Amino acid sequence: MILLFYLASVIAIVSTVAVIVQSNIVHALIYLILSLLSVAVMFFTLGAPFAAMLEAIVYAGAIMVLFLFVIMMLNLGPATKEQERRWLPGSIWVLPAILAALLLLQLVSVLAGGPVEIAPVEVGVREVSVLLFGPYLLAVELASLLLLAALVGAYHLAKKGNR
Amino acid sequence: MMESIPLEHGMIVAGILFCLGLIGVMTRRNVIFILMSLEIMLNAGGLAFIVAAARWQHADGQIMFLMILTLAAAEVAVGLGLIIQMFRRHHTVDISVLNQMKG
Numbered sequence: 001m002i003l004l005f006y007l008a009s010v011i012a013i014v015s016t017v018a019v020i021v022q023s024n025i026v027h028a029l030i031y032l033i034l035s036l037l038s039v040a041v042m043f044f045t046l047g048a049p050f051a052a053m054l055e056a057i058v059y060a061g062a063i064m065v066l067f068l069f070v071i072m073m074l075n076l077g078p079a080t081k082e083q084e085r086r087w088l089p090g091s092i093w094v095l096p097a098i099l100a101a102l103l104l105l106q107l108v109s110v111l112a113g114g115p116v117e118i119a120p121v122e123v124g125v126r127e128v129s130v131l132l133f134g135p136y137l138l139a140v141e142l143a144s145l146l147l148l149a150a151l152v153g154a155y156h157l158a159k160k161g162n163r
Numbered sequence: 164m165m166e167s168i169p170l171e172h173g174m175i176v177a178g179i180l181f182c183l184g185l186i187g188v189m190t191r192r193n194v195i196f197i198l199m200s201l202e203i204m205l206n207a208g209g210l211a212f213i214v215a216a217a218r219w220q221h222a223d224g225q226i227m228f229l230m231i232l233t234l235a236a237a238e239v240a241v242g243l244g245l246i247i248q249m250f251r252r253h254h255t256v257d258i259s260v261l262n263q264m265k266g
Contacts, residue, residue, distance in 0.1 A: 002166050002168055013176065013179055013183070016203055019203065020183055020184075036206065039210055042210065046213055046214060046217040048216065066240070070195070071195065073247065074250050080193075084193060088190065088191075092190050099189075100183075104182045107175070111174050111175065115171070116169065116170040118218050123220060123221070128229075131222050131223065132226055136226050143233040146233060147233060150236070150238075153240070154243070154244040156244075158247045
């Protein structure tokens with residue numbers, strides 16, 4: 001189980017790097033799906049099978065299909081691949097990489113307080129649902145309201161002839 | 164218990180994923196890639212919540228992950244709608260054309 005966690009985290013990091021350096025957008029999307037699925041495996045090893053399932057179904061399934069749909073709709077051909085190459089010279093990565101590395105260094109130095117071990121215990125669907133429809137009921141209602149607003153907004157924005 | 168994962172390792176993986184997403188947002192000019200990098204960052208936040216939930220063996224972290232998932236779905240729907248609208252008007256996915264927007 002512990003080996004699975006480290007393996008999944010290595011796969012997640014490598015495929016995320018592949019996403020951000022990729023110039024072919026469909027390949028980048030498939031690497032992103034790989035990254036999300038390995039994060040789902042990490043959730044499973046951390047004892048959150050419900051979250052792992054949702055990650056695989058909602059993130060890697062629904063949201064990525066939405067991305068793919070839009071990419072196909074915009075019909076970005078091989079010309080955009082060359083364009084991406086031109087937009088991404090090697091020098092553009094230097095400053096953002098340094099800044100992000102500094103941020104990560106700060107995070108690591110904050111975390112280096114002392115070892116806290118996680119012994120993964122499965123927290124299943126039952127516990128999550130009891131909380132979800134008990135103390136967090138208002139949050140669920142607000143989330144549904146947010147989704148409704150997003151639905152209406154996305155429909156209005158993507159409607160044809162709406163200029 | 165023999166099988167245990169240090170809390171720091173999970174948090175550091177989440178931090179690395181977040182920083183990679185940040186680099187993507189800062190370097191890319193294609194707006195679809197920027198949206199994908201934002202997804203990576205939100206996902207890293209969710210991972211941090213799940214790691215913390217596993218540390219205290221509570222379900223609360225998973226509920227926060229659910230909320231992040233909802234937020235990500237809503238954000239992607241609206242963002243992709245905006246991208247479609249932008250492509251209709253400017254026929255490009257380059258984010259730097261958006262400085263020509265007028266009203």
